[in-house]
Amino acid sequence: MGDVVIDARDGRDGPEGGPAEEADAPGDGHGRGRKRGRGAEAKRKRPMWQELPFLVVIALGLAFLIKTFLLQAFLIPSGSMQNTLQVDDRVLVDKLTPWFGSEPDRGEVVVFRDPDNWLLGNPVPDPNAAQKFLSFIGLMPAAGEQHLIKRVIGVAGDTIECSGTGPLKVNGKPLSEPYVYAGNTPCSSDEPGQFKVTVPNDRIWVMGDHRQSSADSRYHQTDKNGGMVPLSDVVGRAVVVAWPITHWSTLPVPDTFKQPDLAPAH
Template identity: 70%
Template sequence: MSDLATEERSEREGPEGSPPDGAAPAAGRAAKRRRPFWIELPFLAGIALVLAFLIKTFLLQAFLIPSGSMQNTLQVDDRVLVDKLTPWFGAEPDRGEVVVFRDPGDWLVGRPVTKPTTLQKALGFVGLMPAAGEQHLIKRVVGVAGDTVECKGTGPLKVNGKALTEPYVFQGNTACSTDPEGQFEVTVPAGHLWVMGDHRQSSQDSRYHRNDPRGGMVPVTDVVGRAVVVAWPLSHWSTLPVPDTFDQPGLTH
C-alpha cells in the first residue's frame, strides 16, 4: 500500500520530486512575465497622463492668478484649485463663491498674451496650468438669477436690499466705486451671474462691461468651476469659503 502511494506521488511530481511535464515553477513563470522597468516606464507614464487629463477635465484644475483684481483674497501668481465636478451634478454658482469663467464677451481684449513654452503647454494639458490659448477670469459671485444688486456712493454694496458686510474687500478700498461705472442698480437675468473683484478699485468686472450685449452679466454656462483652495505657494495655502454675509436672513428672494 505504501509502495503504491509512493509510486503515484512520484508520477505526479516527476523524477526526484520535480513538477510534472508542462508545469513550470512559480518563480520561473514570474520571471518570464517580469519586464525591465525601462520598458514599463512609457506605459506607466501614459497611464499617469490619462489620469491627470481626466482629473483636469472632470474633477480639479489648477489656475494661475494673473492680476491683483482679487486681492487680498488672492495674490498675483497664486495657484488655485478649481472644483469642476460639482457643476456636473447640476449645481450652479452661488453668491459669495469665487469662480473661474471663460471670457464672456471680449473682457480681455487688449490684454497682452504671453506665448506659452512647451513645458507650459504640457502642464496645461494635464491641468497643472491653464491650457494654452484659453482666456479665463476669476471673480466673486455677488448676484445670481433674480437678484437686484446696487451700489450708491461708496457703499455698502446691496443685494436684494440687504447691505453686505465685506471684510474681504481690499484694505483701503470702498465697497462701491464712485466713478460712473461703479454706481449702478441691476437685476440679474436667468442663467447669468453678476461678478465683482475683491480689489474693488482695481477690477474690471461686471460693472465695467454694462455696455456689452449681456450688460456685464456672465452666463452660467461660461463658468469653469469654483475656486476652493489656494494651493501654491505653500505660504499662501488657504481654503476659499463663502463669507457669512451671504448667509444673512432675507438675502435670498
C-alpha cells in the first residue's frame, strides 16, 4: 500500500475530488478578485553563484567532522609494513569505535602518534599551507604529522617473545605469520630482536610486517614506555587501503590471532 498524503489546508475538495483552490483575495472595488498564486508568494530562487559559497562551507564542515570523528586518511611514507602496505598507499583509519570504548586488539593495524621520539632522525616533510589546510579539514591524507603505523602483536597482560629467527610467540603460542615480508624471518637475530616482554595495562606492543626493516617496539625498549605504545596515543585502526585503486583491500585481523586460548591464563 502506498503512503497516504494528506492535504492539510482545510479539508475542502476541489472539482473531481482534487484539492480546493485557494480563496480569492479581497476585490479591487470593481468585483474583480485577485488569486493568490503560489508563484506570486514564493520567494525568487537564488542564483547558483549566491548559493555556492554556502554549499562549499557545508561540504568543508562535513569533511572536517568526518575526519575528526569517523574516518581519516593517512599516507604510508615507508616500507615498514610491506607487503601489507606499500609506500604511498592511502589508508582509511576508523576513529569512531574508540569513542565507544573500543581498544586495539591483537592483529589489528593501527595508526598512533609518536610515543617517544621514534621518528627522531626521520624528519617528516613540511607541507605547504594548502596541504596543511586540506589535511586539517580531511580532504587529503594527514600531512606533516608525527604518526606511525604498525601491527598490534600484544595487548595488556600478554607476554611476547622472540628467540632466534622465530617464530614469534604470544603467551607461549607461536604465531603463523603469512603477512611477514617475503624473505624476512618473524624474529630478527640482532640484540633488540631477541626479547621477552610483558605488556602492562593501557599499553600495546607493535611490530611492522617488514620485520627486518621496521623500527618498532623492539627497537625502543629503552624509552620511557619500554617500547610500548600508550593507548592514549592510538589514533585508530586502519581498515582499508583506499588508494591507489589497484591496491584496494581491507585489513582484517589474521587468523593466527584467532587461535584458541591465545589470551594469557589468569
